[in-house]
Structure formats: C-alpha cells, structure tokens
Amino acid sequence: MAKYTYPQSQDLQNFVNARYRTAWVWQLVFLSALLIAILSLSALLLNVADGAFGYVVYEFKKDPATVSETPLAELTQPQLLALLQENLSKGAYTKLDKESPMEKRSRDELYNLLIERVIQIKIEKTYNLFDSLLHADVIRAEVAEKYPDATLEFRSWLTPAFLTTPMSSKAEFAGVRTALLGSLWLVAIAVALALPVGVGAAIYLQEYARKSFINNIIQTNINNLAGVPSIVYGMLGLAIFVRAMEAFTSGAIFGVTDSNGRTVLSAGLTMGILVLPLVIINAQEAIKAVPDSIRQAAFGVGATRWQTVWHHVLPSAMPGILTGSILAMSRAVGETAPLIIVGASTFISIDPASPFSKFTALPIQVYQWTARAQAEFHNIAAAAILVLLALLLTLNATAIFLRNRLQKRF
Amino acid sequence: MQPETPQYAIETRDLSIFYGAFEAVKGVNLNIEKGKITAIIGPSGCGKSTLLRAFNRMNDFVPTSRVKGEILLHGVNLYGKEIDPVEVRRRLGMVFQKPNPFPKSIYENIAWGARINGFRGNMDELVEESLRGAALWDEVKDKLKQSAYALSGGQQQRLCIARTIAIQPEIILMDEPASALDPISTLRIEELMQELKKNYTILIVTHNMQQAARVSDYTAMMMLYEDTRSGTVIEFDKTDVIFTRPTDKRTEDYVTGRFG
Amino acid sequence: MQNTREQPLSPPSGFRPGDLRRKMRLSEDIIEATLFFVGFLTIFITISIVIVLGDQALLFFADPAVTVWEFISSTHWQPAIGEFGIWALVSSTLTTSAIAILVAVPLGLSAALYLSEYASPKARAILKPVLEVLAGIPTVVYGYFALLFVTPILQTIFGENIGVYNMLSAGLVMGIMILPLISSMSEDALSAVPRSLREAAYAMGATPFEASVQVVLPAALSGIGAAVIVGISRAVGETMIVAVASGATSKFTFNPLEAAETMTAHIARISGGDLSYNSVDYNSLFAIALMLFLVTLVLNLISQWVVSKFREQYE
Ligand SMILES: Nc1ncnc2c1ncn2[C@@H]1O[C@H](COP(=O)(O)OP(=O)(O)OP(=O)(O)O)[C@@H](O)[C@H]1O
Ligand SMILES: [Mg+2]
Numbered sequence: 005m006a007k008y009t010y011p012q013s014q015d016l017q018n019f020v021n022a023r024y025r026t027a028w029v030w031q032l033v034f035l036s037a038l039l040i041a042i043l044s045l046s047a048l049l050l051n052v053a054d055g056a057f058g059y060v061v062y063e064f065k066k067d068p069a070t071v072s073e074t075p076l077a078e079l080t081q082p083q084l085l086a087l088l089q090e091n092l093s094k095g096a097y098t099k100l101d102k103e104s105p106m107e108k109r110s111r112d113e114l115y116n117l118l119i120e121r122v123i124q125i126k127i128e129k130t131y132n133l134f135d136s137l138l139h140a141d142v143i144r145a146e147v148a149e150k151y152p153d154a155t156l157e158f159r160s161w162l163t164p165a166f167l168t169t170p171m172s173s174k175a176e177f178a179g180v181r182t183a184l185l186g187s188l189w190l191v192a193i194a195v196a197l198a199l200p201v202g203v204g205a206a207i208y209l210q211e212y213a214r215k216s217f218i219n220n221i222i223q224t225n226i227n228n229l230a231g232v233p234s235i236v237y238g239m240l241g242l243a244i245f246v247r248a249m250e251a252f253t254s255g256a257i258f259g260v261t262d263s264n265g266r267t268v269l270s271a272g273l274t275m276g277i278l279v280l281p282l283v284i285i286n287a288q289e290a291i292k293a294v295p296d297s298i299r300q301a302a303f304g305v306g307a308t309r310w311q312t313v314w315h316h317v318l319p320s321a322m323p324g325i326l327t328g329s330i331l332a333m334s335r336a337v338g339e340t341a342p343l344i345i346v347g348a349s350t351f352i353s354i355d356p357a358s359p360f361s362k363f364t365a366l367p368i369q370v371y372q373w374t375a376r377a378q379a380e381f382h383n384i385a386a387a388a389i390l391v392l393l394a395l396l397l398t399l400n401a402t403a404i405f406l407r408n409r410l411q412k413r414f
Numbered sequence: 415m416q417p418e419t420p421q422y423a424i425e426t427r428d429l430s431i432f433y434g435a436f437e438a439v440k441g442v443n444l445n446i447e448k449g450k451i452t453a454i455i456g457p458s459g460c461g462k463s464t465l466l467r468a469f470n471r472m473n474d475f476v477p478t479s480r481v482k483g484e485i486l487l488h489g490v491n492l493y494g495k496e497i498d499p500v501e502v503r504r505r506l507g508m509v510f511q512k513p514n515p516f517p518k519s520i521y522e523n524i525a526w527g528a529r530i531n532g533f534r535g536n537m538d539e540l541v542e543e544s545l546r547g548a549a550l551w552d553e554v555k556d557k558l559k560q561s562a563y564a565l566s567g568g569q570q571q572r573l574c575i576a577r578t579i580a581i582q583p584e585i586i587l588m589d590e591p592a593s594a595l596d597p598i599s600t601l602r603i604e605e606l607m608q609e610l611k612k613n614y615t616i617l618i619v620t621h622n623m624q625q626a627a628r629v630s631d632y633t634a635m636m637m638l639y640e641d642t643r644s645g646t647v648i649e650f651d652k653t654d655v656i657f658t659r660p661t662d663k664r665t666e667d668y669v670t671g672r673f674g
Numbered sequence: 675m676q677n678t679r680e681q682p683l684s685p686p687s688g689f690r691p692g693d694l695r696r697k698m699r700l701s702e703d704i705i706e707a708t709l710f711f712v713g714f715l716t717i718f719i720t721i722s723i724v725i726v727l728g729d730q731a732l733l734f735f736a737d738p739a740v741t742v743w744e745f746i747s748s749t750h751w752q753p754a755i756g757e758f759g760i761w762a763l764v765s766s767t768l769t770t771s772a773i774a775i776l777v778a779v780p781l782g783l784s785a786a787l788y789l790s791e792y793a794s795p796k797a798r799a800i801l802k803p804v805l806e807v808l809a810g811i812p813t814v815v816y817g818y819f820a821l822l823f824v825t826p827i828l829q830t831i832f833g834e835n836i837g838v839y840n841m842l843s844a845g846l847v848m849g850i851m852i853l854p855l856i857s858s859m860s861e862d863a864l865s866a867v868p869r870s871l872r873e874a875a876y877a878m879g880a881t882p883f884e885a886s887v888q889v890v891l892p893a894a895l896s897g898i899g900a901a902v903i904v905g906i907s908r909a910v911g912e913t914m915i916v917a918v919a920s921g922a923t924s925k926f927t928f929n930p931l932e933a934a935e936t937m938t939a940h941i942a943r944i945s946g947g948d949l950s951y952n953s954v955d956y957n958s959l960f961a962i963a964l965m966l967f968l969v970t971l972v973l974n975l976i977s978q979w980v981v982s983k984f985r986e987q988y989e
Pocket of ligand 1: 433438457458459460461462463464465476
C-alpha cells in the first residue's frame with residue numbers, strides 16, 4: 005500500500021483546520037435558519053402590537069358642548085338616559101329598548117351609546133404604534149394641517165371595555181365579548197366530546213387491542229385523520245351537524261324555535277371531531293409511557309384488565325392526558341376555517357346563552373376585521389389577536405402547571 | 415544476547431477516567447508494544463470499554479466524562495490542550511462490538527473515510543487493497559455497489575475492519591469485535607488479526623479467554639476495586655504468563671473460570 | 675412413615691372444582707366492547723367524510739352544466755357562468771404550497787441540524803420553545819401577518835408589480851408556519867439514527883459536522899422525506915393564510931406576484947357567504963373538498979409508510 009497518500013504533519017493540520025472551518029461556516033448557515041424563525045416570530049408579535057396601539061384622529065359630528073353642559077365623562081346613568089331619550093328618534097330608542105331595556109343598561113353602555121349615536125364620533129385616520137412613537141411630530145403636523153377640527157389621541161385598542169362590549173359595526177365601539185364567550189362555548193363542547201371518546205379509544209388501542217387487521221386500520225386511520233385539512237372537517241360538520249342533524253343541533257326537538265343548524269353546538273361538535281385524533285394520539289403517548297411493571301404488579305395480585313387500567317394505568321397517565329387535551333383545546337381555540345364553513349355569524353351582538361345560540365368566535369372576528377379595508381378594523385383585529393394569544397398562553401401555562409403539579413405526586 | 419528494547423506504540427500514565435463523580439477506571443499504567451496484539455480482559459463492568467474508548471477519545475462524546483493522567487502516543491499526550499481529537503481518531507482506528515457499516519454501498523463504506531481524511535490516490539485501488547487486507551475481497555468483489563446491509567454479520571464486521579485499515583491508522587482498537595459473530599466468522603476475524611499484526615498495533619477487548627490466549631501477545635487483566643467499584647489493571651504481562659503462571663490470585667481464578 | 679397411601683392434597687373448604695374455570699365477566703366484556711366501539715368510531719369519521727363529500731360531489735357532477743372532463747381539464751372557474759375548471763384553483767394551491775415548501779424545507783432542516791448537532795443544552799432550551807410558539811400560533815394570525823406586514827414589505831420591493839393580495843406573501847408566511855413541523859419531524863428522524871453509526875464515523879476521524887451531514891443526515895433521509903410530505907399536505911390544506919392574503923379571484927396563474935384563489939380559500943369564501951343548499955355552486959365546494967381530502971390522504975399515507983419503513987430499518 006502506498007504509504008503517504010494521506011496528508012501528514014503540517015499538511016494534515018492545515019487539512020483538518022480547513023475541515024473545521026467548513027463546519028463552522030455551515031454551523032452559521034444552520035443557525036441562521038433559527039435566527040430567521042426568531043425574527044419571524046418577533047416580527048409577527050411586534051406587528052400585532054404595532055396595530056393594537058397608536059394615535060387616532062377623530063372628529064365629532066355633533067359638538068359635545070351642544071348636547072350637554074357638563075362634560076360627558078361626568079354624567080351619571082340617569083342623566084345619560086335622559087340625554088339619549090332627548091336626542092334619539094323615537095323609533096331608534098324603542099328598538100334599542102327592545103334589544104335590552106334601556107333603564108337596566110350600565111352607565112358605560114349608555115355612555116358608549118351616546119357617543120356612538122348622538123355625538124357620532126368619526127375616525128379620520130389611525131396610526132400604528134411605531135409610527136406614533138417615532139414620528140409623533142410629523143403626525144401632529146399632518147393632523148393639524150389636514151384635519152384642523154379633529155382631536156388627536158393616543159389610544160390602546162385593547163382595553164377592558166374591548167373585552168366586555170359586544171360586537172359593533174363601528175370599530176371604535178366594537179368588542180370581543182360575544183366572540184370570547186363563543187370561543188369558550190366551542191372549546192367546552194369540543195372537549196366534552198373529544199376527551200371521553202379520545203381517551204377511550206386510546207385505552208382500547210394501548211391496553212386491549214391485539215395485533216389484528218382491524219386494529220391496524222384503526223391506528224392508521226387515526227394518524228390520517230390528524231392530517232386531514234381542517235376545512236374538510238368544516239365540510240363534514242356542515243353536512244352532518246348543520247344540515248342532517250338540524251333538528252337536534254338547532255334545538256328544535258327541545259322546543260327552540262328561532263334557530264337553524266348553524267349553532268355553537270354544531271360548531272363545537274365539528275371542533276370536537278377535529279381535535280379527536282390529537283387527543284387520541286396524545287393520550288396514547290401518555291399511556292405508553294406508563295411502565296409495564298405497574299400493569300404486571302396489578303395483574304399479579306389478581307386484578308382484571310379494567311381494574312388495572314382504571315386504578316393504575318389511567319392515574320399514572322393522567323398528567324400526560326391532561327396536557328395533551330389542553331394542547332388540543334388550544335388547537336380548537338385557534339382554528340378558523342371550519343367555523344367559517346359551519347357558519348359562524350358575521351354579525352352578532354347577543355351573548356351565546358345556550359348550545360343552540362348563534363355564535364361567533366375570536367379567530368372569526370380576527371379574520372373578518374382583518375379582511376376589512378378600513379385601517380381601524382385592522383387595529384381592532386390586532387387587539388383581538390392579543391386577546392386570542394393571551395387565551396392560548398393561559399391554556400399552555402395551565403398545561404405546564406398541571407403537568408408539573410401532578411407529576412410530583414407519583 | 416542483549417534483549418531488544420521494546421518500542422511502545424502507546425503508553426498510559428496514571429490514567430483515570432471519570433463519569434461525573436464516578437471513577438470508572440483508576441490508575442492505569444500500560445505500555446503497549448508496537449506491532450503486537452494486546453488483549454484486555456476482565457469481568458463485565460470493570461471498565462474495559464471505557465479504557466479502550468479513552469485511547470481514541472471516543473469518550474469525549476459522553477458529556478460527563480473526564481480524564482486524569484496521560485495517554486502518550488510517541489510521547490505526546492493525547493489529552494493535551496492543543497490536541498485535536500479528530501486527528502487522534504484518524505491515527506487510532508476503532509472496530510466496534512456490533513458491526514456498524516454505514517447505510518451506503520460496500521465501496522462507499524471504505525471510500526468515505528478515506529475521502530474525508532483527504533486521501534489522494536486511486537480510490538478503486540485503495541478499496542480493493544483494504545478489502546483484501548480484511549480478507550473480504552473475494553466475497554464482495556462483484557457487488558461493491560450493493561448496500562453493506564446485505565452482507566452477513568461476519569462480513570459486515572470485516573468490512574468495518576477494512577474501512578478502518580483504509581485510513582491507515584497506527585493502532586486498531588477492537589471492542590469485543592467477534593462477540594456478535596458465529597464461531598466460523600470469529601475464526602476468520604482472528605486469522606485476520608494475525609495478518610494485520612504485521613502492519614498495525616492491535617488492542618482488543620474480549621470476554622473470550624480462549625480468544626485472548628489464542629490471538630494476543632500481551633494481556634492486561636482488569637478488575638474492580640471492591641470498595642470504590644472502580645476498575646483497574648491488576649496484572650499486565652505476556653499472554654502465556656497471564657494464562658499459565660499469573661502472580662495475582664484473582665487473575666488465576668478468572669482465567670481458569672473460578673471467578674466469583 | 676406409616677401411611678404410604680398416596681393422598682391428594684385436600685383442597686381448602688369451600689373450593690369447588692369449577693372455581694378455576696374461565697368466568698364470564700360481563701362488566702369486563704361490556705367495557706371492552708364499549709372501548710372497541712369508541713375506537714371504531716374514528717373509522718366511522720373517515721367513512722362519513724368520504725360519503726358526505728362523495729355524495730355531494732356526485733350531485734355536482736350529475737348537474738347538466740358540469741362535466742367531469744371540464745372539471746379536470748379546464749382552467750376557468752366561474753360558477754356564475756357555469757364554468758367549473760378546477761385548474762384555476764389548483765394552480766394557486768400549487769404555487770403557494772411550492773413557495774411554502776421552498777421556504778420551510780431548507781429552513782426547517784437547517785434548524786433541525788443545528789438543534790441536534792450543534793446546540794448546547796442551554797441554547798436548545800431557548801431555541802426549541804421559539805419553534806413551539808411558532809407552531810402554536812393560529813393560522814388566521816399568520817394571515818394578518820402576511821397581509822399587513824409581509825405584503826407591504828414586498829410592495830416596497832416589487833413596487834407596482836405586486837398587489838395587495840398576492841400568492842408570494844401567503845406562500846412565504848405559510849413556509850414560516852410549516853417550518854416548526856418540518857424541523858421537529860426532521861429532528862426526530864435524525865435522533866432515530868442509531869448512535870453506532872455516528873460513532874463509526876467519529877472513529878474514522880470524521881469531524882462532528884462530517885458525521886452529521888455525511889452519515890447521519892443521509893441515514894435519516896427517508897424520515898426527512900416523510901416530514902416534507904406532511905409539510906406539503908399541510909400547505910395544500912392550509913386555509914386562513916391564503917384566504918386573508920392571496921386574494922379572492924379564481925385565476926389560472928403560477929405567477930406568485932399575482933392574486934389568485936386557492937382551493938381552500940375558495941371553499942371558505944363561498945361557504946362563508948349566504949349560499950343556498952343544493953345549488954351547483956354549493957355542491958361544487960364538496961367536489962373541491964373531496965379532491966383536497968384525497969390528495970392529503972394519499973400524502974399522509976405515503977409519509978406514514980415511509981416513516982414505518984424507516985423505523986424498521988433501524989428497529
Ligand atoms: N456513558 C456512561 N455514563 C456513565 N457511566 C458509564 C458510561 N459508560 C459506562 N459507564 C460505567 O462505567 C463502568 C465501566 O463500564 P464499561 O462499559 O467500560 O465496562 P466493560 O468492562 O466494557 O463491561 P462489559 O464487559 O460488560 O462490556 C460501569 O460501571 C458503567 O456503568
Ligand atoms: Mg464493554
């Protein structure tokens with residue numbers, strides 16, 4: 005064999021160093037992929053924050069001073085009521101009263117009504133957060149020139165009132181109350197369906213199923229269902245829950261009359277089916293992680309299979325199952341497409357009160373407001389995204405907390 | 415006749431190897447003679463693999479591992495600050511217990527190592543020579559482009575030896591290279607080792623007493639300290655001395671099967 | 675011993691010979707049957723999907739205004755004048771998905787390689803959650819991001835050539851959305867490669883980089899392939915990003931700077947409006963959804979098959 009075909013001594017050192025340099029360069033390349041991911045995430049979050057705060061330029065159609073001598077902000081509930089009665093047309097007032105009795109409405113609600121209907125605020129322009137912070141002078145100059153009568157105000161679109169007021173056709177009065185409640189209903193119904201069915205299926209597959217053709221099919225099928233586009237589940241929900249089972253999902257057989265199949269129940273069931281494969285797969289993982297010695301110990305003292313599962317396997321697997329279910333809930337909170345298909349209402353200002361109510365949901369609001377052309381709707385879309393992300397964060401934090409908490413007991 | 419001063423391929427000085435706080439191998443002093451086969455024997459868990467893997471710095475990949483003392487190659491400490499483990503491994507080839515060919519063709523299995531090490535020359539020749547060197551050429555010369563996974567376990571192990579000699583190391587480390595093989599394949603590997611001895615220094619870990627007695631020139635006997643559970647070399651000598659008239663009682667018990 | 679007669683060990687009082695026989699445990703059987711039924715229910719979901727979509731799709735094709743040939747060959751989709759050529763929708767689905775994959779695969783794979791080969795445990799603990807957060811963001815939020823952040827940037831780059839709605843922005847953002855999926859599946863594939871292969875490479879004098887890119891990566895290739903396939907299926911089925919950012923006009927085009935509606939976005943837009951049940955338009959949505967379902971089903975099956983083969987290879 006030719007002896008010196010490999011680099012030797014100094015040559016070798018240079019050669020190895022060159023290889024290390026290549027590795028180093030590639031390391032930077034690989035790292036840059038992660039930097040892009042971090043940048044994208046930051047850009048996304050900043051973009052949302054950018055939209056949720058900033059300067060607003062608005063004008064009043066009616067000067068507040070002509071409506072009331074005392075500043076509006078200091079008016080009490082009865083005073084506001086009187087002003088509304090005075091300034092609104094009779095028809096408009098009775099209509100509002102029918103929706104919900106005016107006397108019973110809170111001061112803030114009446115105040116908003118007064119601004120919205122009587123003073124009639126008009127948003128001329130909105131600015132995003134970074135513009136507002138960096139170019140405040142330019143903005144002021146521009147506003148002073150173009151809208152001499154307008155007021156310029158720095159505004160957070162995400163306010164406590166944003167959470168508690170229902171939908172409105174005007175961005176500045178709109179809130180996510182109905183959407184938030186709708187989302188909670190949806191998740192509750194989805195979990196009520198998916199959790200028992202999902203855990204049951206997981207127990208069957210992990211603890212009972214022998215290797216057989218049919219069980220193999222069930223497993224493959226579940227893995228596939230996890231990859232079916234969510235919009236297809238929407239079509240399924242539309243055909244089955246909204247139409248075929250309308251009598252049930254509209255509540256007609258329970259005596260509910262003013263509803264069709266496009267209810268929060270239909271949507272919740274659709275969402276339940278959508279997250280079912282996720283719940284099953286997560287529960288399977290949790291059950292798989294329970295050591296076999298626990299089962300053998302239980303069988304060893306004469307327990308039946310179900311006793312073993314119920315008393316030993318499930319309690320040990322519970323933290324994992326719960327965590328998985330909460331992740332499935334996050335998925336249900338964020339899914340949008342199936343809700344569009346199943347028929348979330350485009351405009352609804354009444355709280356969903358039963359499973360047979362019409363509904364809207366947070367991501368639906370985000371979608372609809374984003375799709376609007378006016379900038380102020382993009383601002384409330386951003387505010388709604390913040391609410392949505394906060395909800396998801398809460399869910400995930402709960403999952404982590406529960407996992408740590410429950411794991412300690414074993 | 416004046417005895418020739420032996421040339422040492424590699425030496426250890428007070429070598430201790432730790433996993434975290436646990437001292438797996440303690441105070442080993444070995445002088446491995448060049449061009450000879452040295453066997454390392456001892457009961458399970460006494461640190462044979464740990465010691466062997468310290469030679470080519472494979473233990474670097476165990477994050478908790480740490481080395482005290484020195485391993486000297488031509489008088490250079492392999493654990494010195496300026497030493498590059500990649501170069502170390504290029505000079506000390508290793509054959510593992512379970513055959514682990516790359517999921518590539520037979521040809522590529524050999525060519526890959528040569529290529530990354532900057533081989534300049536005729537690759538086809540190198541492949542053929544290495545395969546011949548590992549006594550595998552005749553069996554695979556017609557299927558060089560086939561997957562190495564299609565070979566038998568014994569053939570795979572010889573392929574692993576072939577790819578090791580292709581990078582022309584000075585020393586070949588073998589960790590129970592025949593324990594996963596049938597007696598015929600084992601025999602072929604042993605014959606091969608005798609061949610390789612002409613060009614290489616070989617260090618082999620084995621559980622098989624007969625094998626150690628058959629193939630090796632020197633034998634190092636390792637044993638655990640009762641109290642600390644650390645392994646160490648209790649006796650190191652010519653193989654026939656170890657197997658016929660060991661000085662240590664424990665060695666005698668072990669090699670005659672009366673251990674434990 | 676005086677009495678050598680063989681005497682069987684006398685059973686404890688109350689033992690009857692039948693006691694050891696297998697017993698009917700009714701409650702156990704009922705439980706097992708219930709659990710099986712629940713597991714079987716999941717198959718019922720798939721069957722329902724096929725029946726529901728297939729049934730309405732058949733109604734669609736039965737309509738005199740529609741021919742199967744037109745559906746699969748024409749490039750015009752204008753239900754208003756009775757034109758149903760799926761290619762007008764498929765072209766934009768392909769374009770946005772292709773862009774997404776071109777973004778997600780190199781980035782996802784690089785991220786996976788970095789995390790599994792270079793990152794210290796500390797760096798991992800920071801980097802991994804970033805990807806998990808990206809994976810957890812609802813797609814409608816990505817839609818917002820595409821329309822209100824990425825598109826304006828693209829407009830400053832391409833100027834007049836690009837509209838408010840365009841496939842490029844949707845595709846790029848979809849790529850970011852899929853990145854975590856590709857990266858985590860690839861990382862799983864890389865870590866499934868047995869240690870012994872890596873050690874073999876090191877023992878030959880390979881640097882860690884050479885070992886991971888030239889030995890581990892090729893060995894994990896089929897697992898990574900499966901990740902890419904799942905990524906494609908995700909991109910094809912993604913709705914909200916394209917619904918928000920890529921426009922609402924069906925148009926046969928592969929130009930990423932143009933606006934065009936994908937299959938999913940079309941379904942979302944039309945069914946979101948007030949559409950009467952059983953009209954041709956309504957039924958056409960089911961035909962599109964059926965195609966989507968079949969395409970993603972095939973992709974998912976292939977990926978599962980590849981993964982199981984991959985696992986088999988290394989036990
Ligand atoms: N990666 C590791 N981390 C921590 N401890 C380890 C590691 N590898 C080995 N050990 C410990 O070091 C000691 C020696 O192990 P080693 O594998 O070297 O023994 P061995 O002599 O090769 O045994 P065998 O004959 O069974 O292969 C054992 O106690 C083992 O538990
Ligand atoms: Mg060993």
